[in-house]
Amino acid sequence: MNSSLPVLKIGMLGCGVVGSQVARLLKDDARELSTRSGAQLVLSKIAVRDMKSKREGLDASLFTLDAQSLVTDPEIDIVIEVMGGIEPARELILQAFAHGKSVVTANKALLATHGSDLYSAADKAGVDLYYEAAVAGAIPILRPLRESLVGDHVKRIMGIVNGTTNYILTKMDEEGRAFNDVLAEAQSLGYAESDPTADIEGFDAAAKAAILAGLAFHTRVTAEDVHREGISSITATDVSVAKSMDHVIKLLAIAELTPDDQISVRVHPALIPRTHPLAAVRDAFNAVFVEAESAGELMFYGRGAGGAPTASAILGDVVAVARHRTVGALGPRESDYADRAIVPIGQTKTKYLIRLNVADKSGVLAAIAQAFATEKVSIQTVRQTGRGAEAELIIVTHNATEAALSSTVKHLTQMEMVRSVESVIRVEGAAQ
Amino acid sequence: MNSSLPVLKIGMLGCGVVGSQVARLLKDDARELSTRSGAQLVLSKIAVRDMKSKREGLDASLFTLDAQSLVTDPEIDIVIEVMGGIEPARELILQAFAHGKSVVTANKALLATHGSDLYSAADKAGVDLYYEAAVAGAIPILRPLRESLVGDHVKRIMGIVNGTTNYILTKMDEEGRAFNDVLAEAQSLGYAESDPTADIEGFDAAAKAAILAGLAFHTRVTAEDVHREGISSITATDVSVAKSMDHVIKLLAIAELTPDDQISVRVHPALIPRTHPLAAVRDAFNAVFVEAESAGELMFYGRGAGGAPTASAILGDVVAVARHRTVGALGPRESDYADRAIVPIGQTKTKYLIRLNVADKSGVLAAIAQAFATEKVSIQTVRQTGRGAEAELIIVTHNATEAALSSTVKHLTQMEMVRSVESVIRVEGAAQ
Numbered sequence: 051m052n053s054s055l056p057v058l059k060i061g062m063l064g065c066g067v068v069g070s071q072v073a074r075l076l077k078d079d080a081r082e083l084s085t086r087s088g089a090q091l092v093l094s095k096i097a098v099r100d101m102k103s104k105r106e107g108l109d110a111s112l113f114t115l116d117a118q119s120l121v122t123d124p125e126i127d128i129v130i131e132v133m134g135g136i137e138p139a140r141e142l143i144l145q146a147f148a149h150g151k152s153v154v155t156a157n158k159a160l161l162a163t164h165g166s167d168l169y170s171a172a173d174k175a176g177v178d179l180y181y182e183a184a185v186a187g188a189i190p191i192l193r194p195l196r197e198s199l200v201g202d203h204v205k206r207i208m209g210i211v212n213g214t215t216n217y218i219l220t221k222m223d224e225e226g227r228a229f230n231d232v233l234a235e236a237q238s239l240g241y242a243e244s245d246p247t248a249d250i251e252g253f254d255a256a257a258k259a260a261i262l263a264g265l266a267f268h269t270r271v272t273a274e275d276v277h278r279e280g281i282s283s284i285t286a287t288d289v290s291v292a293k294s295m296d297h298v299i300k301l302l303a304i305a306e307l308t309p310d311d312q313i314s315v316r317v318h319p320a321l322i323p324r325t326h327p328l329a330a331v332r333d334a335f336n337a338v339f340v341e342a343e344s345a346g347e348l349m350f351y352g353r354g355a356g357g358a359p360t361a362s363a364i365l366g367d368v369v370a371v372a373r374h375r376t377v378g379a380l381g382p383r384e385s386d387y388a389d390r391a392i393v394p395i396g397q398t399k400t401k402y403l404i405r406l407n408v409a410d411k412s413g414v415l416a417a418i419a420q421a422f423a424t425e426k427v428s429i430q431t432v433r434q435t436g437r438g439a440e441a442e443l444i445i446v447t448h449n450a451t452e453a454a455l456s457s458t459v460k461h462l463t464q465m466e467m468v469r470s471v472e473s474v475i476r477v478e479g480a481a482q
Numbered sequence: 483m484n485s486s487l488p489v490l491k492i493g494m495l496g497c498g499v500v501g502s503q504v505a506r507l508l509k510d511d512a513r514e515l516s517t518r519s520g521a522q523l524v525l526s527k528i529a530v531r532d533m534k535s536k537r538e539g540l541d542a543s544l545f546t547l548d549a550q551s552l553v554t555d556p557e558i559d560i561v562i563e564v565m566g567g568i569e570p571a572r573e574l575i576l577q578a579f580a581h582g583k584s585v586v587t588a589n590k591a592l593l594a595t596h597g598s599d600l601y602s603a604a605d606k607a608g609v610d611l612y613y614e615a616a617v618a619g620a621i622p623i624l625r626p627l628r629e630s631l632v633g634d635h636v637k638r639i640m641g642i643v644n645g646t647t648n649y650i651l652t653k654m655d656e657e658g659r660a661f662n663d664v665l666a667e668a669q670s671l672g673y674a675e676s677d678p679t680a681d682i683e684g685f686d687a688a689a690k691a692a693i694l695a696g697l698a699f700h701t702r703v704t705a706e707d708v709h710r711e712g713i714s715s716i717t718a719t720d721v722s723v724a725k726s727m728d729h730v731i732k733l734l735a736i737a738e739l740t741p742d743d744q745i746s747v748r749v750h751p752a753l754i755p756r757t758h759p760l761a762a763v764r765d766a767f768n769a770v771f772v773e774a775e776s777a778g779e780l781m782f783y784g785r786g787a788g789g790a791p792t793a794s795a796i797l798g799d800v801v802a803v804a805r806h807r808t809v810g811a812l813g814p815r816e817s818d819y820a821d822r823a824i825v826p827i828g829q830t831k832t833k834y835l836i837r838l839n840v841a842d843k844s845g846v847l848a849a850i851a852q853a854f855a856t857e858k859v860s861i862q863t864v865r866q867t868g869r870g871a872e873a874e875l876i877i878v879t880h881n882a883t884e885a886a887l888s889s890t891v892k893h894l895t896q897m898e899m900v901r902s903v904e905s906v907i908r909v910e911g912a913a914q
Contacts, residue, residue: 075633075776085819086632182630188777190622190630198614198622200518201507201797327783330762335779344507344794345620345784347767351759352780362776365633379811387517 055084058372059094061126061151063117063142064133065105068156068183069096071361072130073108076368083365087372095120097133121146128371130364131155140164147175152375154367156183156360162257162273165264169384178374178381180367185258186211186336188359189352190366195265195340196382203343204266206306208478211258213334213354214242214249215281215301219319220332222289223298229284241334251280252317255303262338263305263315268388271305271315277395279318288473291405291444295433297321298329302478312391314398321403322479339479396453401430401477403446406462407469410441414467418443421465425458426450440469446477487516490804491526493558493583495549495574496565497537500588500615501528503793504562505540508800515797519804527552529565553578560803562796563587572596579607584807586799588615588792594689594705597696601816610806610813612799617690618643618768620791621784622798627697627772628814635775636698638738640910643690645766645786646674646681647713647733651751652764654721655730661716673766683712684749687735694770695737695747700820703737709748709827716751720905723837723876729753730761734910744823746830753835754911771911828885833862833909835878838894839901842873846899850875853897857890858882872901878909 060076062069076083076093084090096108097117105113114120121129121142129146131153133139139160143153144167153172155161161168161184172179182192186209195204210216214236221232233250236242248254256276263271281301292299300322305315322329327349331337336354341347353359374380408414415434422429428448435442447455455474462468492508494501508515508525516522528540529549537545546552553561553574561578563585565571571592575585576599585604587593593600593616604611614624618641627636642648646668653664665682668674680686688708695703713733724731732754737747754761759781763769768786773779785791806812840846847866854861860880867874879887887906894900 071776079633079635082635083633086817188774189780190626193625193630194622197802198625198798199794200801201511201515201799202794203511203514327762330759342620342794344503344790344797346788346791348621348782348784350780350782353778356778358776359778362631362634362774365776366630367633369632370629373814374811377811379806379809382805385518 053090056089056376057092058089058127058375059092059125060128060130060368061095061097061120061123062093062130062132063097063120063139064131065096065098066132067357068360068364069132070105071357072132072364075361075365077107083369087369088376089372091368091372095123095126117142118145121151122149124149126151127375128368129153130368131157132364134159136160136163143168144171147171147177150175150177152178152371154180154364154371156181156364158184158254158257158261159273162260165261165272166270166384166386173383176380178371180371180381182367183360183363185261186338186350186352187354187356188362189336189338189350189354190363191262191338191350192265194350195262199340199342199345202345204340205343206341207262207266207304207338208328209258209262209303209336209338210300210328210331211303211336211338211354212249212255212301213336214246215255216331216336217241217334219281219284219299219301222284222286223293226286226290228286229282250282252278252301255301255317259303259305259315259317262303263313264386266305267307267313267390268385269313269390270386271313271392275315275392277316277318277398281319284319285473288475292321295321296324297477298324299475300328304478308393312393314393316395316398318476320476320478326479328479397451399449399451401447401449401480402455403444403475403477404459405472406443406445407440407472408443409467409469410436410439411467414441415443417465417467418462421461422447422458425454425461427454427458485522487520487522488808489524490521490559490807491524491557492560492562492800493527493529493552493555494525494562494564495529495552495571496563497528497530498564499789500792500796501564502537502540503789504564504796507793507797509539515801519801520808521804523800523804526558527555549574550577553583554581556581558583559807560800561585562800563589564796566591568592568595575600576603579603579609582607582609584610584803586612586796586803588613588796590616590686590689590693591705594692597693597704598702598816598818605815608812610803612803612813614799615792615795617693618770618782619784619786619788620794621768621770621782621786622795623694623770623782624697626782627694631772631774631777634777636772637775638773639694639698639736639770640760641690641694641735641768641770642732642760642763643735643768643770643786644681644687644733645768646678647687648763648768649673649766651713651716651731651733654716654718655725658718658722660718661714682714684710684733687733687749691735691737691747691749694735695745696818698737699739699745699822700817701745701822702818703745703747703824707747707824709750709830711750713751717905720907724753727753728756729909730756731907732760736910740825744825746825748827748830750908752908752910758911760911829883831881831883833879833881833912834887835876835907835909836891837904838875838877839872839904840875841899841901842868842871843899846873847875849897849899850894853893854879854890857886857893859886859890
C-alpha cells in the first residue's frame with residue numbers, strides 16, 4: 051500500500067463463501083486497490099455468528115460476534131454486508147448509515163423489500179449505498195443501468211438472472227432429461243440448495259427483477275410487485291416441443307414499459323427463439339438483455355453467482371465508495387421520479403403456446419379455433435399431430451392478455467373434444 | 483426542465499449523424515435529463531464547417547463556424563466533440579480543458595493516439611474527460627472496465643468492435659459468398675464506406691483495442707502499439723473450412739496479459755469455436771468478451787455504431803459529467819500506474835490453422851510434420867483430404883509464437899511436395 055494515502059477502515063458483516071473471497075482480495079490486492087481507490091483500504095473487523103469456523107489466511111483478531119459494535123464503531127468508514135437475509139441485516143445497515151458509514155451490499159432480498167428505506171437513510175446521512183453484486187453477480191449491470199444508460203430510455207429488460215434454474219433448463223434442453231432428475235443431480239453437485247424453493251419457484255429472480263425494474267424505470271418496485279411463476283411444472287415434453295419449434299425454454303425476469311407508460315414486471319418460464327442472444331446463455335451463466343430507445347439492443351453476460359465473481363462486484367463498489375469518501379463525492383441516489391404504475395398480471399400481454407390433447411376427428415380444429423376467437427385471442431400458428439384416436443394440437447397465439455388467455459383455457463377445458471390442456475407457456479423475444 | 487436547478491451550457495463540435503441525434507435528445511429529453519443530472523442541460527452552441535446543410539428541428543441561431551470561440555466561451559461548461567479526426571479536434575479539446583470545460587468525445591482515433599496528453603490536460607485543469615462512445619458505440623464497456631471491474635484483474639479482452647467487418651464475415655459465413663462480393667453489397671447498402679480501408683484493414687479496431695488495453699491493464703497503449711491485420715485476404719474457402727470444423731472467422735481486437743505480465747495487443751481475423759459467446763454475434767453487432775480473475779467470463783453486446791446508439795453513450799457521459807460539475811466531483815483519471823511492456827508480435831503466442839496443398843503421395847505427412855517439429859511448433863490436429871494428385875492438408879497447431887510459425891511457413895514453402903500454402907489464420911477462444 052501507498053502509506054501517503056489516507057486510510058479507510060472497512061468492517062464486514064458475514065464471512066461465508068462471498069465474504070471470505072472479499073477478505074482475501076482486500077488482503078492480496080491491497081497495493082493495487084489503494085492505487086485505484088486513492089485510499090489504503092484496511093479490513094479491520096468482521097462480524098460473524100460463530101468464532102469456531104476455520105477461516106484460513108485471516109487473522110483471528112479480526113473477528114467479532116458483536117455486529118452491533120461494528121456498525122457503530124467510529125473508526126470504520128465502509129461497511130460490507132454479506133450476511134444475507136432481511137433481519138438483522140436491515141437494522142445493521144440502517145445503523146451503519148446513521149453512524150456515517152457508506153455501505154456495499156449483495157443483499158438482493160433486502161433491497162427488493164426495503165430498498166427505498168435504505169436509500170432514504172443513506173441520503174439523510176450523506177453516504178453511499180452500492181449493490182452491484184445483488185443482481186447477476188459479477189456482471190456489471192446496475193452501474194450501466196444507473197449511469198451509462200442514464201441519458202436513454204429503457205423500454206424492456208429480459209434477464210436470465212438465476213443460475214440454478216438456467217442450469218436445470220439447459221440440461222433438460224441438451225440432454226432431454228426430466229426436471230426432477232436434473233434437479234436431484236444439481237442438488238448432489240451442490241448447484242442447487244437442498245431446499246431449492248427460492249430458485250425453482252422464482253423468488254430469487256423476482257427480487258432481482260424488482261431491483262432492475264426500479265432502476266430502469268425510475269420507480270419504486272418491490273419483490274411483492276413482481277408476478278412470479280417457477281419452472282417446476284416444465285416437463286421434458288415442453289422442452290422438446292420448444293426444441294422442435296427452434297425455441298428454448300428459459301426462466302426470464304422481465305421488466306417492460308407498456309404502451310401507456312406503465313410497468314409490467316414478472317418472472318416466468320418462456321419460450322424464446324434459438325436465434326435470440328439469450329438462448330445461447332447456458333448452464334449457470336446469467337445474462338441481462340436490455341432494449342433502450344436510442345442504444346437499441348444490449349446484452350450483459352457472465353457469472354451470476356459464486357464467491358469470487360460476487361466478490362469482484364463488491365470490490366468494484368468498495369473502490370467507488372472509497373474514491374467518493376476521499377474526494378467528498380457521492381454516487382447516484384434513488385431515482386423514483388417517474389413513479390409509474392405497475393400493471394396487474396391479468397392485463398399483461400404476451401404470446402402464448404398452448405399444447406392440447408384433443409379427439410382426432412373432423413371439426414375439432416374449427417371448434418377450438420372458435421373458442422379462441424370467442425375469447426378474442428388471435429392465433430398465430432397451429433400444429434396438429436395425429437396419434438391414433440387423439441391428436442396433439444400446439445397453438446401459438448399473438449399477443450393476448452393473461453386474463454383473456456385464462457378465459458380461453460377455461461373454455462377449452464370445458465370442451466368435450468379437449469382431452470387435456472397439457473401446458474400453457476408464454477413466448478417472448480419474438481417479433482409480434 | 484426544473485428551473486430551480488443550476489444551468490449547465492453545452493457546446494458541441496460537429497453536427498453529423500451522431501451530433502444531430504445528440505442535439506435532438508438534449509432537446510426532446512430536457513426534462514428527464516435535468517432530473518437525472520441535477521442540472522438544466524442547455525445546448526447553446528454548435529460549431530460546424532458549413533452553415534448551408536439543413537438541420538431539421540434545430541434553431542439556426544445555435545450554429546457557428548467559429549469552433550475556436552465555442553471552446554473558449556466562458557458561458558460554456560461542457561463540450562461534446564463529435565467532429566472526428568485528429569486535428570483540429572485535439573487542439574480544440576485542449577483549449578476547452580484550458581478554459582475549464584469538461585469534454586465528452588466519441589473520437590477513438592484521437593484517444594488512441596493522444597489519449598495521455600488529453601488526460602494530463604484534463605487533470606491539470608481539474609475537469610472531466612469521458613469517452614464511452616469511442617469504443618463499441620452504445621455498449622457500456624469503458625465504464626464497467628474503469629469502474630465495475632476496478633477491484634478485479636482483467637486477464638484478456640477479445641472484442642468484435644467493428645460492425646462493417648462483422649457484417650461482411652457474417653454474410654460470408656451464412657451465405658458462402660466471397661469477400662469482394664459482400665463488400666460491394668455492403669458499400670451499395672451504405673454499411674461500408676466507399677473507401678473501406680479503415681474498417682477492412684483493422685485500423686478502426688486497432689484504435690479501439692488500444693483504448694481497451696490501456697484501461698484494462700493500467701498502461702499507456704496507443705494505436706501504433708497494436709499489431710494489425712485486416713480481413714481482405716479471407717477467402718470463401720477459409721470460411722467454409724472454419725465452418726466444417728465448427729468454427730467461425732471473426733475480426734478480433736485482442737488485449738491480453740502474458741504469463742510474464744506483459745501486454746499483447748493485436749487485431750486480426752481468427753477462427754473461434756461456434757460455442758464461444760462471440761460466435762453468435764452477427765451482422766453489424768459488436769461485443770466485447772472479458773476474462774477477469776475473480777469475475778470470470780463476461781460479455782457486453784450491442785450496437786457498435788449508428789447515430790442514436792452512439793448518442794445514447796454520449797448522453798450517459800454528459801449526465802455523469804454534469805452531475806460531477808453540480809457536486810464538485812470528478813470521474814476516474816488516467817490509470818497508467820502498471821506501465822507494462824507491450825510484447826512484440828513475434829513473441830505473441832496463439833494457435834494457428836495452416837491450410838496446404840500438397841502432393842498426394844506417401845511420406846508427405848511425415849515430412850511436413852517433421853518441418854513443424856524442427857521449428858518447435860507442436861501440432862494439435864491434422865486433416866488430410868485427397869483430391870487426385872493433390873491433397874489438402876489442414877493443420878491446427880498448439881500455441882506457438884508468431885516467429886516460430888513464420889519460420890515454419892517459410893520452411894514449408896521451400897518443400898517441393900508443398901504445392902501452396904493456401905492460408906494461415908490464428909485460432910482463438912479455445913482450450914489450449
